Amino acid sequence: MEIPYNVAPRPDTGLYNAKLGIWLFLASEVMLFGALFSSLILLRSGAPSWPRGWEELNVPLATINTFVLIFSSVAVVMAWANFRLGQFSKGRIWLGVTLLCAAGFMVIKGFEYAHKFHLHHYPSTSNFFAIYFVMTGLHGLHVLGGVVVFGYFAGPGSKMYFSERQRFINRIEVAGLYWHFVDLVWIFLFPTLYLL
């Protein structure tokens, strides 16, 4: 059965189905994280005192993590561009770089969490840490989701490049859009939690 615009973009809008689908999914994700940001604003504005982010959290590590994620977003674009140019192995290497960045982000985040627990700063310690752990934890789960997706495309899923090349390239693009979103959430999390 042939589904229209499954692979080829619709001429008037330039979107194939999955690309429209991922934009809608990201709209849904915006509401998910938006609810958390709203909670943060409401709790903070209602609290008699609220700790400064830089006093409680490790700003240098988070800065490094910000650049790691930005670089991984670049890497996924490089992977997509290389696949489009027909350079399969280069594209795969860039996917590997993306994966490494994601893993690096999680390792650094792990160090941060471990240090917090070492100082006996648990989610139940204060509302600041409650919202910090919920927001960064949910973001971390999204990073892990990206690792699974890119791991599949770099590994067993890459066979599709030789059978249905355009569809494979579309998949990288759609996963890349998701990855940019995860990156963007961190760009918002970093200043609101660490710098304000």
Added chain:
Amino acid sequence: MSSLTLHDVRITGAEGSRNYINDEYGALSWLLTKDHKRIAILYLISITIMFLLGGSFAVIMRVELLTPEGDLLTSDTYNKMFTLHGIVMIFFFLIPVIPAILGNFILPIQLGAKDFAFPKINLLSWYLYIFAAAVGLYVIITGGVDTGWTFYTPFSTQYSNTHVIGVTFAGFIAGFSSILTGLNFIVTIHRMRAPGLTWYRLPLFVWALYATSVVMLLATPVLAITLVMLMFERFTGIGIFNPAIGGDPVLYQHMFWFYSHPAVYIMILPAMGVASEVVAAFTRKKIFGYRFVAFSSLGIAFLGFLVWAHHLFVAGISVYSALIFAFLSFFVAVPSAIKVFNWTATLYKASVSWATPMLYILGFIGLFTIGGVTGLFLAALGLDIHVHDTYFVVAHFHYVMVGGTVMAYLAGIHYWWPKITGRMYNEFWARLAALLVFVGFNLTFFPQFILGYLGMPRRYHAYAPEFQVLNVMSTAGASILAVGYALPLIYLGFSLRFGRKAGVNPWGAVGLEWTTSSPPPKHNFEETPVVTWDAYDYPAMMKAVGETQNV
């Protein structure tokens, strides 16, 4: 048989040929199907089971309320009964019922498409629904929940000793089923319309489902994250909703209703879509003010996001914000009234056919109007403080949800039953059931308006003796209603084997779903239709019928 070949659509698939039901056999061919029609049948079976479950909790409550004393159930058991009734009916019946059953089956066919844009995601939605239902059933079997379907904090996070985590997890999963369904619908409506089927030629059911899908997509994630925080709070003792450590229980209510108020539009908008289809088909007229009805769906979906705090009038929000939310809530009445007036205007001077779907929809229009107008009472700040948490709220909600959504669902399932199964049901029993549902419903819930206005609070298993007469009436009505709901199970099931063959177009209705065989072939159409006419082109059809008769 009226096989109208209007509009030059070649009627495809001869009677008795292969269709989506007999195309493949075996349980796996159903459980792993990507065919939207088969997924609709899977939903039909699972949602019907959940409806019977949710209904049985209601029966137990109504029996308890026959007498003023709390003699049948302890107060703890009664708390669990109304909680489970609410959770099962809202998350597992009302939200998916029309989109997942009728929408799944009819939407691609009305678009002239072979399937949804993402058939695998469609199947995934069903599995998520089943997983959520299984978790819910596990909770019910192992002791239930007693927080009310709203899970208000701090009771749900600190005091309740029941399975709050389990049931909120089930709600969380069911939410993703809903999000994926909405996403699939939107992409499909954008991408899969047949050539020539422009937006203003779409049936109004499609417009209604589109508006519903937007709400599903954008509101459900807020509930998901709220339930996650609730689970986390119960699990690890964080204090986001706990005032003792700086949290805010009203924040929970804000976030819960930010989803759950739009969610009532998830439940009612598809019902309005069904109403438009049925009214047009059984009056043989174009829907009066097509574009107004179409855009009022989007208007309701948009305004639905701006009214949530009218549930919090007595929760300690500021008077100024309460005033604004009351004002915005009144606004929802405008697009709702546009729909009711346009259906009424369509009925005006029409030769109405009194078929079963039309009986249900006539009931729907009246009951929805009562439900909507009492909604205005509740949006009015002063009156809401008087009737808050009384049976007035219960009656209002059931008039909209049961009198509205369930009536429209029954209309839709009767209207499209010949298409889904290829068989006609028994018209006599169907009309009788429609009558019983209407009478039973009003007898059940109208007394509750009076009870609430007199001050009977909701959610208690015992009540003051002077309320007994009205409560007995309500329980009597519920028994009639139960018979009315049981009848369709019998005669619709009966029709599967003994029903008369329906033919392509038993109602003489227009719309692409009535141009393919009943049941439709696996890919809906043998060749993609090309649409050159407006929706509800009944005037042209009546003219064509007239000409054939003159010849």
